[in-house]
Amino acid sequence: MPTILAVDDSPSIRQMIKVVLGPAGHTVIEAGDGAEGLAKAKEGPLGLVITDLNMPVMNGLEMIRQIRGVPALAGVPILFLSTESDETYKQQAKAAGATGWITKPFKPEQLLAVVSKLTRN
Template structure:
């Protein structure tokens, strides 16, 4: 089954993602900020990364840019899960290399649908 890395400074959001996805059989690893996310992504293979935008130490946009600069991560789908819905921030995320966008608070069923759709393509 696919391995997914969730990167969010909110432990409750990470837990909600983990419960939703592990219930569908996905293997879920967690990181509390972009710097931890980058380190975990470099140390193991993930089929998808789900990240928050606003985090301490390193934000989601910076993490995505650094991931996309490395050949090993160029094809890995990255979903932004954030409270931000501003069109400019969405454009920045897309240009940084984000694959998709989901606004918090999120519906676990919608998250599962997006994950299945992205991983199937």
């Protein structure tokens, strides 16, 4: 199972992601903002990045743009997990390089299904 990077400024959201994906066999590493997420993404092989949009230091859109600029990370799927559901944000996320979008609050089975599809497990 590929390692998943969960980037969100909310510790409870990161914990929920771990609680949902951990029992399914996924290893989940965490970052509290986009800058930390970018640094952790560069550290090792990832199967998926799950990120919030609105975070301090570096937001999710900027982090995605930076990740997409790293050749070794260019093909890693990126899933937005945000309270924002406006079509404008979705368009910006897609333009930045996001693979998919889930709106918070999320259903555990929905997250599992999308993660399985994106990681092909």
